[in-house]
Amino acid sequence: MMRLGRSMLAAAVLLLTTATAMAEAPLIQRWQTDAGATVVFVPTSALPIVDVRLTFDAGSARDGEQPGLARLTNNLLLEGTAERSAGEIARSFEQRGARVSTSSGRDTGTLSLRALTKDGILDEVIKDVADVLANPAFPEDAVTRVKRQMEVSLREDQQSARTLANKAFARALYGDHPYAAPPGGTRSSVSSLDRASASEFYARYYNRSNLTLAIVGDVSRERAERMADRLTSALPDGKPAADLPPVPSHDEAQTVRVPFDGEQTVILMGQGGVNRSHDDYYPLYVANHVLGGGGLVSLLTDTMRNERGLSYSTFSTMRPMARGGQFVIGSKVRNDALDEALSVMRGIVGDFHDQGPEADQLADAKGNIIGSFPLDIDSNNDLIGYIGMIGFHGLGTDYLQRLPERISDVSRDGAAQAFREHIAPERFITVLVGPEDVIGAD
Amino acid sequence: MVRVGNADYAITPFYPVDALTGIDARAGRQATMRRLLAALLVAALVPGLALASASRWPVSETQLDNGMTVIVREDHRAPVVVSQVWYAVGSSYEHRGITGVSHVLEHMMFKGTDAHGPGEFSRIISRNGGEENAFTSRDYTAYFERLAADRLDLALALEADRMANLALADEHFASEREVVIEERRQRVADNPASRMHERFNAVAHLGSPYAQPIIGWQPDLEAMTLDDLQAWYERYYSPNNATLVVAGDVEPEAVFDLARKHFGDMKARELPEAPGGTGMVEPGARRIDVADSRARVPRVVMGYDVPSAATADSLEDAYALMMASAVLDGGDGARLSQDLVRDQAVAARAGASYRAIARLGTQFTLQAAPQPGVSVDDLESALREQIERLRSEPVDDATLERARNQMLADHLFQMDSVFYQAMEIGQLETTGIGWEIIKDYESGLEAVTAADVQRVAQQYFTEQRLTVGRLQPESDKESAE
Numbered sequence: 001m002m003r004l005g006r007s008m009l010a011a012a013v014l015l016l017t018t019a020t021a022m023a024e025a026p027l028i029q030r031w032q033t034d035a036g037a038t039v040v041f042v043p044t045s046a047l048p049i050v051d052v053r054l055t056f057d058a059g060s061a062r063d064g065e066q067p068g069l070a071r072l073t074n075n076l077l078l079e080g081t082a083e084r085s086a087g088e089i090a091r092s093f094e095q096r097g098a099r100v101s102t103s104s105g106r107d108t109g110t111l112s113l114r115a116l117t118k119d120g121i122l123d124e125v126i127k128d129v130a131d132v133l134a135n136p137a138f139p140e141d142a143v144t145r146v147k148r149q150m151e152v153s154l155r156e157d158q159q160s161a162r163t164l165a166n167k168a169f170a171r172a173l174y175g176d177h178p179y180a181a182p183p184g185g186t187r188s189s190v191s192s193l194d195r196a197s198a199s200e201f202y203a204r205y206y207n208r209s210n211l212t213l214a215i216v217g218d219v220s221r222e223r224a225e226r227m228a229d230r231l232t233s234a235l236p237d238g239k240p241a242a243d244l245p246p247v248p249s250h251d252e253a254q255t256v257r258v259p260f261d262g263e264q265t266v267i268l269m270g271q272g273g274v275n276r277s278h279d280d281y282y283p284l285y286v287a288n289h290v291l292g293g294g295g296l297v298s299l300l301t302d303t304m305r306n307e308r309g310l311s312y313s314t315f316s317t318m319r320p321m322a323r324g325g326q327f328v329i330g331s332k333v334r335n336d337a338l339d340e341a342l343s344v345m346r347g348i349v350g351d352f353h354d355q356g357p358e359a360d361q362l363a364d365a366k367g368n369i370i371g372s373f374p375l376d377i378d379s380n381n382d383l384i385g386y387i388g389m390i391g392f393h394g395l396g397t398d399y400l401q402r403l404p405e406r407i408s409d410v411s412r413d414g415a416a417q418a419f420r421e422h423i424a425p426e427r428f429i430t431v432l433v434g435p436e437d438v439i440g441a442d
Numbered sequence: 443m444v445r446v447g448n449a450d451y452a453i454t455p456f457y458p459v460d461a462l463t464g465i466d467a468r469a470g471r472q473a474t475m476r477r478l479l480a481a482l483l484v485a486a487l488v489p490g491l492a493l494a495s496a497s498r499w500p501v502s503e504t505q506l507d508n509g510m511t512v513i514v515r516e517d518h519r520a521p522v523v524v525s526q527v528w529y530a531v532g533s534s535y536e537h538r539g540i541t542g543v544s545h546v547l548e549h550m551m552f553k554g555t556d557a558h559g560p561g562e563f564s565r566i567i568s569r570n571g572g573e574e575n576a577f578t579s580r581d582y583t584a585y586f587e588r589l590a591a592d593r594l595d596l597a598l599a600l601e602a603d604r605m606a607n608l609a610l611a612d613e614h615f616a617s618e619r620e621v622v623i624e625e626r627r628q629r630v631a632d633n634p635a636s637r638m639h640e641r642f643n644a645v646a647h648l649g650s651p652y653a654q655p656i657i658g659w660q661p662d663l664e665a666m667t668l669d670d671l672q673a674w675y676e677r678y679y680s681p682n683n684a685t686l687v688v689a690g691d692v693e694p695e696a697v698f699d700l701a702r703k704h705f706g707d708m709k710a711r712e713l714p715e716a717p718g719g720t721g722m723v724e725p726g727a728r729r730i731d732v733a734d735s736r737a738r739v740p741r742v743v744m745g746y747d748v749p750s751a752a753t754a755d756s757l758e759d760a761y762a763l764m765m766a767s768a769v770l771d772g773g774d775g776a777r778l779s780q781d782l783v784r785d786q787a788v789a790a791r792a793g794a795s796y797r798a799i800a801r802l803g804t805q806f807t808l809q810a811a812p813q814p815g816v817s818v819d820d821l822e823s824a825l826r827e828q829i830e831r832l833r834s835e836p837v838d839d840a841t842l843e844r845a846r847n848q849m850l851a852d853h854l855f856q857m858d859s860v861f862y863q864a865m866e867i868g869q870l871e872t873t874g875i876g877w878e879i880i881k882d883y884e885s886g887l888e889a890v891t892a893a894d895v896q897r898v899a900q901q902y903f904t905e906q907r908l909t910v911g912r913l914q915p916e917s918d919k920e921s922a923e
Contacts, residue, residue, distance in 0.1 A: 087780045087784060093775070095840075142784075152790040367569040
């Protein structure tokens, strides 16, 4: 049948990096509300819906001596005000077809809303959210129940080798840093949390100066401003959270072994990373795309999966956070293939560290990242994720427009140098989660 | 888009999909069962909301001379396109001895043709700024590309090539079978909830091909041969068993022309009859109690044998069952959260799901995990009370309206995803329901009354249609973390 000659494909790539719809990335509008909150906004008009995301600097990095406190507080946001119960609040949203949810991680606590923009619906929903967010009552029975739910989640974590591996990796990487503890807390720390501590955490961190509000959807600038004012003016006044301490560097290789009764062993290897405001973020991003971030065609997957049939899932990833972040290489392999997998993965990373990406690998990676960028911003859901992140980290309002150019500017030397400078395989933390007789002992 | 290990239904993707976007790896209170429901049903509707989401973008359809169906969903918001080729074959077409063959073949479809070497397809799509993946389910196997809209020709050329010219080779098969076995270990063997659901399905879908796991039983995977794959490919990968769905910034006539150019010369082949259901209406009460030493959290699943939109005598039943599931689990204000999680404090989580888009008879399921200290007996009783309530009293108007409003809004929200729009069409086509049902979705939901919900509850939520599955940790080991 049809054959695609090399020259035709080369022409296609050329066309892509020049002509394709790169100008489509929206400019982000940013302003401060009178109450002092930062708002980022992108209008879209195809669907009569709007997404709103309130991001507070209220993640588990703020837990202090009480791991799980940020999660508990976040989970209690929709659990009732002095006037209304959790069920009444939820049913009020459902009656209008609105989806409201909360979530939390190491850096942030968020509340997300998706609603119809129809008159008579959106204003009511916004009023509701503003009330719920500004007046949580933290009822005793809800505190007790949410703690139980967190305990169940912690038990479920024990069933997942991957979750155990991520926890062990963070503990080893972050040491005494606030990022070290798991956002869901531990069994003992969660059991000691109470209403008073959640209420205090809320008062300290869920204030309008500690908030980034993102809006994407079918609303005018003027309506977005009204929504933002409504959502933020009721919130308590307060201070932004203090800067987190720098993440300590670790100077020695370390292996952490976590016993787990499974047919596979989970491998994680890695170290600290850089965040998006670092100059080397983009060269590293492109380098990582070649190494293990680019899916099936990346070096790690191609070797571990396509060539050797060792694993369904092998990857490397950068996880940028407010303070640095993580660079992680991971895989899951059958227990008797652990040694082979470790040696293959270490070999690939070592070679890549020494030599960097080849010219055609770099060109293909850039072609993929730049060419697929329109796919990353083709829905309101994509956009709210992006601009919420951009707002929270204080990145430029032209971030989306500049992204393709930043990738395009990455040279082979730049990628190789950034990788050599920031990534030190000889000092990697290695986490092995699997049966004791497989993962061995120190 | 890809949800695995949930309830009675799973899609097995070729390549693992990780949600690592956003600011922060996170956990929150977003009920996955509810999202599953919203994504897989075509949703619900409300008086007063009048959303008309289906008519928002036009759908065009044609059939090539060789029987291949081509459906185009226009969505001109962004200069992107999703191309999906759907084959009407999946695990429900298999039998014991070759279970998992549809999924293994899906993997081998990335191993090259006469014209393109192994992995070359992926490299071409990648360097052209695209994403590709594939997934296998009970009733279908689908391959997709997401690309800039001006790259559609490339995607179709490659899909046509592997529809006709797949080069199945022993050397690639040997390692890819290992990959699939690793996938099975990762997905099922090392996951207590998945282990339990695999067994639950085997019991609940008594005698039906839905009893077979999509990924296949381990001994069948180990015994699979290249000949099995070759036969499967020749039997089912023909244009008259395929549906091309294209969604995005495209013009229908241009897509039809491209489809004719790339697929038009292929010959139709005779297709075998698809395996059907058992004909059993009320198979009898079933029960499976799984004691699992590696589990830490108990679980109760209750599934009732119910018709799908394809098998129901009347679509009214399917709409009424959708509404019943939303009454139970349309959100945190719905009955399961209100009664079981908050008021009675017996469940840490509870959900209901009904998947109407299926070729054969399906399940209406409830599932829950107990709060610490609550027995699975008590949890099962609480779930049964909810069923009894649906059977014995009509749902009040406010509850019905709320459930409908949320389903309608959810369906409109789903239109935000170009991929979802194509997916919905492909699922409806390959299950024999037909995409046109989308047009009637809102009115279908609107017509459901409280009496309808009570009627389907009384008809279908009976002991003789019920399977109860319970997962209990063998010993409740304590640990510090």
